[in-house]
Amino acid sequence: MPKGVYTRTEEHSRALSQAWQRPEVRERHKLSPDAKEKWRQSIKQVRSSFESRKLSGDISRAQWECPKIRESRITGIQKAMTPERRKQLAELARKRATPEFLKKMSETHKKRWTLEMRQDYSKKLTEAFKNPVTHAIKTAANRRRWDDPEYVAKASQRLSKQEGKYLQGSFKSVKNKCNITFQSSYELHAFIRLEHDDSVKSYGRCGFSIIYINSGLAKRYIPDIFVEYTDGRKCIIEVKPLLKVNEATNLTKARAGEEYCRENGLQYIIWTEKDTIKFEMEDTHEHC
Numbered sequence: 001m002p003k004g005v006y007t008r009t010e011e012h013s014r015a016l017s018q019a020w021q022r023p024e025v026r027e028r029h030k031l032s033p034d035a036k037e038k039w040r041q042s043i044k045q046v047r048s049s050f051e052s053r054k055l056s057g058d059i060s061r062a063q064w065e066c067p068k069i070r071e072s073r074i075t076g077i078q079k080a081m082t083p084e085r086r087k088q089l090a091e092l093a094r095k096r097a098t099p100e101f102l103k104k105m106s107e108t109h110k111k112r113w114t115l116e117m118r119q120d121y122s123k124k125l126t127e128a129f130k131n132p133v134t135h136a137i138k139t140a141a142n143r144r145r146w147d148d149p150e151y152v153a154k155a156s157q158r159l160s161k162q163e164g165k166y167l168q169g170s171f172k173s174v175k176n177k178c179n180i181t182f183q184s185s186y187e188l189h190a191f192i193r194l195e196h197d198d199s200v201k202s203y204g205r206c207g208f209s210i211i212y213i214n215s216g217l218a219k220r221y222i223p224d225i226f227v228e229y230t231d232g233r234k235c236i237i238e239v240k241p242l243l244k245v246n247e248a249t250n251l252t253k254a255r256a257g258e259e260y261c262r263e264n265g266l267q268y269i270i271w272t273e274k275d276t277i278k279f280e281m282e283d284t285h286e287h288c
Contacts, residue, residue: 054128119174126196146274152242176202186239187224189276194227203227206236212256214249221253235267236260242272 019025031039046052063069095101128134145151167185175195180203182188194203209220225237236257244250254270261268 118172122174122196126198152274173203175200176204178204180204183224184239186241186271186273186276189273190225190237190239190271193276194225199229199231201228201230210253210256210260212252214252223257233267234265235269237269237271239271239276242274245270245272 064073096105167188168181168183169188170179170181171188171191172179173191173195180191182191191203194200203225206223206226209222211218211220213219223236224239227235227237229235238254238257240250254268258268260266
């Protein structure tokens with residue numbers, strides 16, 4: 001370290017911690033309401049930018065790749081997780097599980113994450129993925145991840161077996177200027193991918209059903225997503241977990257869907273978590 005640069009010692013840190021416990025010291029260093037609000041706005045602006053989020057992620061990954069830092073953090077967490085601390089966390093989790101707290105957090109999130117912020121973040125994310133270097137890095141990382149059979153099996157089990165419950169909700173699409181309901185986490189990730197795909201003109205839930213024969217009985221099923229591309233192509237996308245694609249019922253539905261698409265000039269596509277849960281936005285033409 002260059003001469004004259006000050007290095008804080010442990011003794012100094014303890015002295016500062018003890019001094020900060022005194023009320024007169026805290027009162028002397030207390031910020032005014034205007035200064036506090038200005039500081040909060042500056043921190044919020046920095047944290048909301050795509051560049052700061054990316055830089056923070058790069059720093060965190062670099063730190064966790066260091067064996068000494070990883071070992072020290074894990075040791076610190078293990079020491080901090082005393083029985084009393086576990087009880088405190090369990091009590092905090094019970095308080096946060098109440099409907100009143102969840103409603104309050106939902107309202108707070110809606111106020112902070114406005115439509116303008118989502119549009120701005122989506123635009124920056126799209127621009128970042130158009131960078132050839134970023135696209136190549138993300139594509140290579142995802143291919144290495146999804147080439148591992150163990151990772152594929154764990155991801156499929158984690159997303160398809162959520163204790164019998166499926167993620168449901170409403171996805172606010174800026175491209176379609178409407179809300180689209182999703183029935184699972186797979187459909188949500190599919191909507192996110194289609195939302196950022198420049199070759200997609202519009203998309204939404206299918207408004208028609210397809211007849212298929214199962215065990216000698218005629219049945220109907222409604223495909224998941226109907227997509228229209230800018231070049232005029234129209235596709236039906238069926239979103240399924242990788243572990244359930246080869247089930248007898250789903251294979252029968254797929255054959256009926258392919259036949260229906262051939263008769264009506266459409267294309268039939270099956271997407272799994274390998275096609276939807278990705279950081280990079282690949283060209284959907286590769287799957288058509």
